[in-house]
Amino acid sequence: MKESNVVDVDIETTTTGLDIPLLNNFVDGAVDYKNRQAIRSISGFWRSAIFIISVEVAERFAYFGVSSNLITYLTGPLGQSTATAAENVNVWLGTASLLPLVGGFIADGFLGRFRTIIMASLLYILALGMLALTTLIPSKCETLGGATSCSPHFQVIMFFMSLYLVAFAQGCHKPCVLAFGADQFDASDPHECTAKSSFFNWWYFGMCIGPMVGIFVLSYIQEYLSWGLGFGIPCAVMGLALVIFLLGTMTYRFPKKTEDKSAFVRIGQVFVEAARNWRTTQSTVSLEEQACETFTRQGSQQFRFLNKALLSPDGSNESGPVCSIDEVEEAKSVLRLIPIWASCLAYSTVSSQQTTLFTKQGATMDRSIGPNFEIPAATLQSFIGLSIVILIPIYDTILVPLMRSVTKKPFGITMLQRIGTGIFISIVLMVVSALVESKRLKTATEYGLIDDPGAVIPMKIWWLLPQYVLVGAADVFAIVGMQEFFYDQVPSELRSIGLALYLSVSGVGNFLSSFLISTVVKITARDGEDGWISDNMNQGHVDYFYYLLAGISAVAFVIYLYAANSYVYNQRRACDVAK
Template sequence: MSWFVPSLRACHADMCLEPRKVHEVVFFLAIYLISIGTGGHKPSLESFGADQFDDDHAEERKKKMSFFNWWNSGLCSGLLLGVTVVVYVQEHVSWGAADVIITIVMAVSLLIFIIGRPFYRYRVPKGSPLTPMLQVLVAAIAKRNLPHPSDPDQLFEYPKVVAKGRLLCHTKNLEFLDKAAILEDYETPVDQQSPWRIANVTKVEEMKLVLNVIPVWLASLPFGISVAQSTTFFIKQAATMNREIGNGFLIPPASVFGLTAVGMIISVTFYEKILVPVLRRATGNERGIQILQRIGIGMLFSIATMVFAALVEKKRLGVVEENPTKGSLSMSVFWLAPQSIISGVADGFALVGLQEYFYDQVPDSMRSLGIAFYLSVIGAANFLSSFLITVVDHVTDKSGRSWFGKDMNSSRLDKFYWLLAALVAANLFVYVVVARRYSYKNVQRSVAVADCYQGDRSRSHV
């Protein structure tokens, strides 16, 4: 509307020097609507898609493990079209025409989704997932002075034949919360006792799952900061380089991000079709490798991304120094290909792994919220990236020359990339410690709690 409605169009110049208030209102309204829409549909749609597979069916469970790989391959295919075809229309036709294309695509996708409604599997809502966790915490505090049982079989759990939903096995970590499952009143039926006084083992384990997610979430933020650079500084670098191919055709700077999508598609396909089958036979693990191991591999690739980015930027600045007049226009934009493709490979391991982790390792009733946790890693990391840039700019400016000058040629992004590589590398050591101490969600396969308790069986090995 801001392009096609005359009264809403800011001006006909490339840069509008005096926009009216209505132009700002329309612009920010559109931006906030996109944010609200993304925050509403993305976590729900992704978790809803994974919910179409039955966890208790062996074949469907394996297919579910592949879901996030192919989901992200589809997203990257759309992204590839977005940063090539749509961006080309934006630059050579108009922003309005590009937005019309996107609107039509979204309308068609919504129509397809609605047509499929009769065939979907639906989970029955079971109330707020936060209330049971609060009940566990209150019950554990109320019974804090009771001795901890030496045998986990003494903790209260519903028989599997009457339980609603999947039961979880007892784990040793956060044993204080186990006291919520200690049965005090043996005469009154449990279903008549206050849920604020007694909780079953499954509810206690769900509370542990949520608390276990927090260290992983924090340890993922530095990786998210490095991911943020591919949509910001990488594109700014591309804008200063020679983007001409063929008969005078100019690659739009944003199209460089398409190489990241290509890298992700390649890595996800390789992981799904080659790596997982080989590792399944070698380790006997259904997933091939544990989820946190996959994320850790992605973090290693993100370090490599920052190293390559620093080396290429150093080379680009050297070209500018040799020829200040022409700058880096003599340097092909395809110098950015290695860092962009490796960034995609990192995303294929870490980002997809984070999606699977936050979906799988939260209580069943919180899976949409789990995907929201994953999205919050990316959102918080972007804020931290901006904060880090501000701090680095302030500190380096005081030392004589800011790493972020008035343009790319007067900046020292290579040093910033080295800083990010060091930050992610240091964080990787912390992440390994967190991952090695992590206890995975363990679904009970038998009636008695003690039957599924196997000490360190659920621990990760990174």
């Protein structure tokens, strides 16, 4: 046996105690920071994931430190109305959630995930620094007839420029960090594949630690100490996050570059060739049969119009097709995601209320703790993170093993079943929110406070706690499920794009929420009367709006059940037995 020749050594084992052949200690398709083949025992896995999860904790602290109390800054120092501020917040949140599509494209098509994360972090630090500086610029507001109005000026322009720069930076950062973290687990190894599913749970656990601390601490600093300090602390935290990320460089696994056509080109070519051959009269049945016999693919019967990409330009299959069967199946796998994506939009529309109308509800209620302390209304958003922090370990260590024993599936329930459970919880969430709001309005009426927009309703803010806890419970199922689903069900080269697609669900949902609020205001606020959503929350009927969202979510849930039932999973993972 040659001691120095790895190829000839097929019976030696590693020193990891796992009795794995030495050849299996190398990770196929991955290299280390020096572009050498990655070694399983010293790279990737949890040793790398810890660094990346820590970075996400810091990034979410910074992001939610800005977004959670944004409506208070807009209606306070910037003097915007409640409806205008809610629309601006929703548009910004929507844009921030759509920009990951741009970030994912930059990472998967050009820079790679690692370089994109570094670029985005530097941009993030710059944007947060600018945001803090804009709060030091004097504002120019006028009070006429008891109403405060602020005209557009340098401070407002610079504030929104900085705010949207933050959105772009996180749009490049978030999908790449999550995809890069999941890349540290080898899907071809059963042990690492199972750990990857747990990674998504603990990733979201870390994601919620950051917002929970950020919302609780920064909302207090912003309202009672200084908005400049409240925006400046996230800037410093992002600087620390970049340092932590770079410290883990020597442990990371990087996807190995290939000489093949990029996934963008392959998938795009399938659609182009299918469109070019759409008038071809020759039947493609024989081609489908060949695909099924050769590759035994379950999904070959779906989206059969793409099978025309298998024909050669002259309309036959004798001279050789431009696209291969693998490439057609790859295109189909991307197309199958669209119905699932669309049916999840109502869920994100419901979730967007937590940073807008939920906060405005809380601002009208009794927020006192003891005789001398009053919590900011946005503080209750930290209970979303707290409920997730409690529920994630319960789900991963108790519920999954319990469901595994019942369903005989490796992860207890499928990814789509997990998402569906979260959507159902969101319907319950809206009904509970509507009932609590009805109680708040009834209390305001009983005490004669409906005409006083600044009045404190003698009803403790803790009445809102159940709806915040339900938001967290829904996220444990729906959000984590979507993260894993959109990462796992796209070609490996497009995983940043896949996760950006999941993030865009939230973005479009925020735009839909903004559109719904605007439409409801126009329809319900007629003849000078206050509509459902009013600056005076006591004269509005937000409870009706919540019931409307519950109805929309129920319809979307039925559509989702149909889409999920007809979905065909891509079987790629070593730990998949019955996904």
